[in-house]
Amino acid sequence: MLSKNYDKIIFGISVLILIGFSIVFYQRGQQIVEELDTEIPAVENIHQYEMTPQVELDLEVRTWSPPSPQPAGDDWIYDVFTPPRIYYHETQDRFDVRRPDVDTEPEEVIEVEFVGFEEEPYRIQLTGYAGREDDYLITFLNRETGDVIVTRKGREVSEADIRIENFSVTREEENGVVVRVARAVILDRRSGEEVTLLEEETKYLDEPAIVVRTSEDPPRTINARPDESFDVAEYTYRVEEYTVDPPRVVLSKLSEVNEEPESRSLEPGGRF
Numbered sequence: 001m002l003s004k005n006y007d008k009i010i011f012g013i014s015v016l017i018l019i020g021f022s023i024v025f026y027q028r029g030q031q032i033v034e035e036l037d038t039e040i041p042a043v044e045n046i047h048q049y050e051m052t053p054q055v056e057l058d059l060e061v062r063t064w065s066p067p068s069p070q071p072a073g074d075d076w077i078y079d080v081f082t083p084p085r086i087y088y089h090e091t092q093d094r095f096d097v098r099r100p101d102v103d104t105e106p107e108e109v110i111e112v113e114f115v116g117f118e119e120e121p122y123r124i125q126l127t128g129y130a131g132r133e134d135d136y137l138i139t140f141l142n143r144e145t146g147d148v149i150v151t152r153k154g155r156e157v158s159e160a161d162i163r164i165e166n167f168s169v170t171r172e173e174e175n176g177v178v179v180r181v182a183r184a185v186i187l188d189r190r191s192g193e194e195v196t197l198l199e200e201e202t203k204y205l206d207e208p209a210i211v212v213r214t215s216e217d218p219p220r221t222i223n224a225r226p227d228e229s230f231d232v233a234e235y236t237y238r239v240e241e242y243t244v245d246p247p248r249v250v251l252s253k254l255s256e257v258n259e260e261p262e263s264r265s266l267e268p269g270g271r272f
Helices: 002-036
Strands: 085-089 094-098 112-118 124-130 137-142 147-151 162-174 177-188 194-198 209-214 221-224 229-232 235-243 248-255 262-266
Touching: 112 221, 112 248, 124 162, 124 177, 124 194, 209 235, 221 229
Parallel strands: none
Antiparallel strands: 085 094, 112 209, 124 137, 137 147, 162 177, 177 194, 209 221, 229 235, 235 248, 248 262
């Protein structure tokens, strides 16, 4: 009985304490609200500032001096950290250079190189015969066209610019062995000279051919003879003279730009 009344007394005291705290908090809240409603005077600017113009500074602008060419040539210019652009011509086996401020690649210069000499076969070769004596059917090879010529003695072959002057088959001893030797004599209409041809022997020209190789891509090999001319790119080359021992050739070069031809003596491997 006493324990039940004790719980009620504790509960009532707690309610009274809670009500008391509520009243105190309410009154304090009203006081804070009244204080916040108080007008706060504006801060007066007692300092006055005047704008002053900015002082213009007299600055001296310094620039790099233009780079000067190197002793290797006018295009060998190192602009600060930019070196010249160097190109290698594989066909010409040499280096070329362009300035850093030039965007175009170097123009390919076409040259010719003197390689040496080469024995050149005559344009007509005797390849065989058939039939009986005084009525032989003779065959020749036209090296210019690759055609086989079949004809007889005394006939004109206009497509090859030749005439068959004579043809004979004789027995001759070679190294102790008797062999048949077929021999044809033709008149070369181009040169006006008679040329003797043997069946099993290649006929070469009396003078060797001058061999040159161009630096074009792909390169060309050209055989030329004294006083002959050949064209490479915009130039016309002419063989002026040569010597076989020592090997040497003199070429002249002419273009539409240059009125006077330029001549140069070349040894094998020399370029022009």
